[in-house]
Amino acid sequence: MEAKKNSNIHLRPRFKMDFNESQQEIISKFEDNLKDGECKYCSKIVDGHIIIDVPKDESHFWSPQLNIEVEKIKGKETVVKGLFGPKPQVWTMFMFFHFAVAVAFIGFSITAYVQWSIKTDYSLALYMVIGLPVLWFVMYFLGRWGKSIGHQQMDELYHFMMKTLDKQPKN
CATH class of the missing domain: 1.10.287 (Helix Hairpins)
Known part of the structure; x- marks a missing residue:
């Protein structure tokens, strides 16, 4: 897996991964996984932008939010950019x-x-x-x-995203 990350000092960690799948295939994976009855996450999907929040009953002031941007490069090559951060408010x-x-x-x-x-x-x-x-x-x-208080929830969001993407980024 090739994930490019900024240094650890940033308050809002970012990552970037390349895939050999089309933009719509990746977005469909998120749509299918988020609509699953077992999925506990709240989400919004608009075009190539996906916002995933922790469940309302687990949410607190410091709960993170995962913003994912799925961009088409060329053909079936796609880049997935992510940003972990607090809620916009x-x-x-x-x-x-x-x-x-x-x-x-x-x-x-x-x-x-x-x-x-x-x-x-x-x-x-x-x-x-x-x-x-x-x-x-x-x-x-x-x-x-x-x-640091929201770090465990950030890890859970990251693992959910990686499970959804089938952990198959381009090398």
Whole structure:
């Protein structure tokens, strides 16, 4: 199996696999497996995009979601690209908080410089300039911790996907 993965530091692991099957054959495998009465996963299939969620009764805030893109290369060659990540609402919230911390850092840095330049008390701005990177690291490690909480479910989604694909990627 040839699966290309990014380094382990990323919060949203990605992979890519090549197959000697048509795009529709691979999508049909997912449709058949997901409609099976034994299948516990929730899913949406639109064109070549497949979203697989953990079951609602097992879902929690940190539960992962598997996004699969099935792209036709040429003839019967297909590439399957996947992305594990939190639900879009959780990811958007985290990105909003990261953006807010970055904007606040820039704002307090400017405020500290201006207050220092005009020789007024700049201690609050300086504390914020020091504290905001600490907050950013806390948010980063909170995301890593959340990823570790959902890791078992991520493995289950990966094994479900590999079982569906019959583990026959192109060498």
